[in-house]
Amino acid sequence: MRTCVPPLVSSSPGTSARPPDAGHTVGATWTEAPCPVLVVDRHGGLVDVNGAARILLPGAVSGDWLHEHVPSWLCDAHRRITDGPRPADAAPLSGPIRERHFEAHPTAAGDGGVVWWLVDDTDRRLAEAALTDAQTRTEILSHVSSTLLSTLNVPRCMEVTASMAAEHLADAAVLVGPAKGWRQSLTYAVRGGPVSQVVQMVDVSGVPGLTEALQGFPPVPARWINPDDIPDWVTPDGFAGPVGSVIVAPLPGHGVPAGALILLRSSTEQSFSEGEEVFARLFAARAGAALSAARLYSEQATVTATLMRELLPPALTSVHGVEYAGGYRAAKDHERVGGDFYDVHPGSDPSQDTLVVLGDVAGKGLDAAVLTGKIRNTLHALLPLTDDHQRVLDLLNGALLSSRHARFVTLVLASVRRRGSRAQLRLTSAGHLPPLIVRADGTVEDVPSHGTLVGALPAVTAHTVRTVLGPGETCLLYTDGITEARGGPLGDEFFGEQRLRRALAECAGLPAEAVVERVQMLAAQWLGAGRHDDMAAVAISVPRSGPLTVLNGRAGVSNRRST
Structure with missing residues (x-):
């Protein structure tokens, strides 16, 4: 195998050996080529170089050896080509020459020689590197x-x-x-x-x-x-x-x-x-x-x-010997507030009424929730007047009519006071569904309270009903989102008041929390994945226990329940 080294040819001292084929020439086309061109014989000797090649390789003249002027990559490439034909799918030959980068394209010459066309692709490589770098940085910024x-x-x-x-x-x-x-x-x-x-x-x-x-x-x-x-x-x-x-x-x-x-x-x-x-x-x-x-x-x-804490319904518990429980579900499952609301305002001592409020603002979502917050705050300010439900409704009606909100609200008010083993209730409905009472024997009764909407007319008319809850009995306040929940086997039937009554009849004697959970569960099962309005319910229950007692100045009831 040949290498790009001088053959053993005798020469005079101080002179370089001339390759045996150094006098070989080829056509003149290459001499005027703009790129460097080297004509190299099969032994690795320079036959001739054009003007561009002499600028690139100063001192390179005919008769010199290729390896004396070019890097090893080009010398090795010449040796491989002269040893045999270059494969058609071989990678382009390229490498650095004097701080520039060139592609070397071989052309066969006579007597096994090769004409090397050196194309400077330094700028192209720099442009490609800059483009690759820019693409990489763009990808990084996007990531x-x-x-x-x-x-x-x-x-x-x-x-x-x-x-x-x-x-x-x-x-x-x-x-x-x-x-x-x-x-x-x-x-x-x-x-x-x-x-x-x-x-x-x-x-x-x-x-x-x-x-x-x-x-x-x-x-x-x-x-x-x-x-x-x-x-x-x-x-x-x-x-x-x-x-x-x-x-x-x-x-x-x-x-x-x-x-x-x-x-x-x-x-x-x-x-x-x-x-x-x-x-x-x-x-x-x-x-x-x-x-x-x-x-x-x-x-x-x-x-x-922070604002949501003021709009969310409060957690309810037992107050002065009466159990209270509430449940709320917004019209959209991803929302936490809406147009339905409830509140329980305990009296300062057992001798004073506890006020229960449940309402339904026209509309749903955040806009309705903002109005419920204002209504709740207004009712809280009117607590000293809650002995007269009608007066409270009149004042609230005037406040809504004078506000910029064009919405109305339906309300039910319940004043609750424990007396011995029973609880006395005053119930007033203002355009709202009448409360339902579950007696100890499973009988479900309507409370015949009725009235007009609040915030829609100049005056509010309402009728207050008094009733009594005995041990194990419950009064349920609820919004129409429960009875008007669409679902069932066909997916388009109201849950309705009759189903609600049957469900309550099965809850006789249960604690307030169990009654609310039962109603919510049945309404949710009836709905399935269907759309619905806001749903709210509050249960007021008298526990099955002894009469109200006072311990250390605080009201309480026995924790025992009959089974």
Whole structure:
């Protein structure tokens, strides 16, 4: 096998041996080619070179050996071709020559020689590398955005930001969140290592440009930051220091800065380039938007939860020897509030009435829930007047008519007072369904109370009914969402009052909570997956126990129940 080395040909001292085929020539077309062309004989000797080749390879002349002027990759390629035909599917021949990159295209010449056409593809390769780099960075930014925006949890978003920054941008990253009083929220990440979060007091002014970044000002160029000035608190555990290069980038938010990102590279790694610094700012902009969205959601969720606590129905329990239980289901399962509501306002002592209110505002959803909150607050302010249900309804009616809401409400009021083993009730309905009473023997009775809507007419007419509950008896207040629940075998039939009555007849003697649960369960089974209105129910029950007693100045009843 031939190699690109001179054959053993004698020569005079101080002169180079000339290849035996050095005088061979080929057609003149190649001499004017714009790219470098080398004519090489089968022994590896240069037969001729064109003008472009002489510029690329100064000193290369006919009679020299190929290996004296070109890198080994081209010399080896020439040897393989002269040893045998080149496969048709062989990869293009290419490699560096004098800090440029060339593709070498062979053409057969006479007597087994080869004409090498050297095409400079350095610029193409640089363009391809730049395009690949841009595509990679675009993919990273897209991945960053989708990953960060998939979580609205602020601590989790900070962890992901620091981790991805350390993975794609630097050896380590520190996310500095907005100050919490005198302390700073810090999230540390090292490439390939765990992420840690702490809240501690640090001097942010010790990091050049960090104070400005936390205030949302443009970043300080990385070349202005001396790594030796970086304080110890910036360097995370596990970082293979010392610090060699630093970037401080602000995290812009929606009107308020979301923090700042510090990127670190060790002294053994290449310093951040200008392009990497620009990319870091783009990354920080995406991260800042995601963090700002997460913080905004967190703040809104906190406000919503605070307001929701005032709109949600209260938890009910036993008051002055009478059991109270309530149940509520919004029209849409993903909502927690709506137009139905109830409240229980205990008297200050057993000698005073406990006021029970159940209502249904026209409409559903958040708009209706806002009005229920106002009605509940108004009724709470009218508690001193609850001895007269009619007066309470008149005042509430006037308040609704004078408000900007164009909605009305149906109400049922119940004043409850325990007397010995029984409870006395005053029931007033204002456009609402009449309450139902379940006697101890399973009989279900209507309370003949009736009246007009509240908030629709200049005056409210209502009729108050007095009744008594004995041990084991229950009065149920409910909204039409229960009786008008559509479902059943055909999916379009009302649950209806008769089914409700039959269900209540089976609940004779049960505690108030069991009665409400039974009604809710049957209504839900009847509905299936069908649509429904808001549903609410309140049960008022006298336990099957002895008479009311007073213990230590507080009212109570025996916990024993008959079976």
